[in-house]
Amino acid sequence: MYNKILLTGINGQVGHELQRVFSEHHALFGELVCLDRNQLDLSDQQAIRDVVQTIKPDLIINPAAYTAVDNAETEPELAYAINAVAPGVLAAEAAKLGARLIHFSTDYVYAGNKVGLYVEDDATAPLSVYGKSKLAGEEAIRSVGLPHLIFRTSWVYGAYGKNFLNTILRLAKERDQLRIVADQVGAPTSSYSIADTVVNVLDQWQGDASGIYHLVNAGYTTWHGFAIAIVEEYSRLEAVKGWQPLKAQVENIQAITTADYPTPAVRPANSRLDCSRLLRDFSISIPDWREALIAELQALPLANN
Numbered sequence: 617m618y619n620k621i622l623l624t625g626i627n628g629q630v631g632h633e634l635q636r637v638f639s640e641h642h643a644l645f646g647e648l649v650c651l652d653r654n655q656l657d658l659s660d661q662q663a664i665r666d667v668v669q670t671i672k673p674d675l676i677i678n679p680a681a682y683t684a685v686d687n688a689e690t691e692p693e694l695a696y697a698i699n700a701v702a703p704g705v706l707a708a709e710a711a712k713l714g715a716r717l718i719h720f721s722t723d724y725v726y727a728g729n730k731v732g733l734y735v736e737d738d739a740t741a742p743l744s745v746y747g748k749s750k751l752a753g754e755e756a757i758r759s760v761g762l763p764h765l766i767f768r769t770s771w772v773y774g775a776y777g778k779n780f781l782n783t784i785l786r787l788a789k790e791r792d793q794l795r796i797v798a799d800q801v802g803a804p805t806s807s808y809s810i811a812d813t814v815v816n817v818l819d820q821w822q823g824d825a826s827g828i829y830h831l832v833n834a835g836y837t838t839w840h841g842f843a844i845a846i847v848e849e850y851s852r853l854e855a856v857k858g859w860q861p862l863k864a865q866v867e868n869i870q871a872i873t874t875a876d877y878p879t880p881a882v883r884p885a886n887s888r889l890d891c892s893r894l895l896r897d898f899s900i901s902i903p904d905w906r907e908a909l910i911a912e913l914q915a916l917p918l919a920n921n
């Protein structure tokens with residue numbers, strides 16, 4: 617039971633879901649203080665110090681991040697301020713209060729050239745400014761030495777927010793042809809699965825235990841496979857839900873290579889993360905990515921359709 621939890625980034629995908637899931641688990645905490653970017657700007661170190669020392673939480677959960685992966689290549693200072701420096705300041709301020717910290721990181725800390733699944737102890741070698749800034753954030757937290765959990769996740773999406781699911785649904789309503797990258801593999805991970813797992817882990821988190829954990833939905837696919845699954849599952853639900861039909865059908869979703877779709881930031885080809893450590897240390901279960909996708913589609917707001 618926590619007296620006061622400070623949650624950042626509540627307008628982001630994971631922050632939004634954490635706020636929603638926490639509202640169903642009142643027994644875990646006395647008060648949940650939810651802050652958006654206007655209330656706590658993580659690029660302002662003094663603001664972080666002031667806010668944390670005013671609120672005096674006994675747990676900080678930080679899903680806020682600079683997540684514009686391609687833009688980070690041209691504004692590395694801002695990406696580092698939010699993803700690398702801010703987590704360290706949050707950790708230092710939490711440590712002064714004897715508080716704990718939960719933070720989120722990414723598959724982009726890896727180079728993506730491993731055959732098979734990454735485990736947490738594998739060598740990191742980020743390919744992008746974003747990945748480097750997130751890795752520096754992990755290191756900043758670890759160097760403070762307070763009790764902390766860092767969850768590395770991947771391919772985050774949900775009914776709420778700007779993400780691959782909502783982009784594919786928008787494009788598939790506008791166009792009859794889609795071209796999607798088919799040579800990057802990973803696990804699409806729903807923001808609900810992340811939030812639900814974090815709340816369950818929190819309930820079991822004992823003493824001073826700290827660590828890095830992979831947290832992704834089970835199974836894996838490519839972006840192309842994910843797009844096909846989105847169109848298939850949407851089409852299955854469409855009649856029952858009375859949703860707008862899609863123009864693009866599965867056979868019109870063309871597989872392309874990463875080289876066909878160049879982006880400023882280099883992405884890992886293999887983003888598969890092994891969650892065995894999380895499943896060993898905590899009594900939780902993580903749904904398959906396709907099951908999680910169906911649940912997110914069921915939760916689509918009507919305005920989306």
Ligand SMILES: NC(=O)c1ccc[n+]([C@@H]2O[C@H](COP(=O)([O-])OP(=O)(O)OC[C@H]3O[C@@H](n4cnc5c(N)ncnc54)[C@H](OP(=O)(O)O)[C@@H]3O)[C@@H](O)[C@H]2O)c1
Nearest residue numbers: 625627628629630653657658659680681683720722769772
């Ligand atoms: N999205 C992915 O595919 C993915 C993959 C792997 C790991 N992750 C990690 O998972 C975590 C959650 O990601 P997400 O998908 O929920 O991200 P998101 O939807 O992009 O949300 C990020 C949030 O951070 C906030 N933010 C940005 N700059 C800020 C600042 N200077 N001060 C305070 N808040 C600021 C944003 O505020 P505004 O709403 O005002 O813009 C937004 O609410 C992050 O640590 C991310 O690095 C994400």
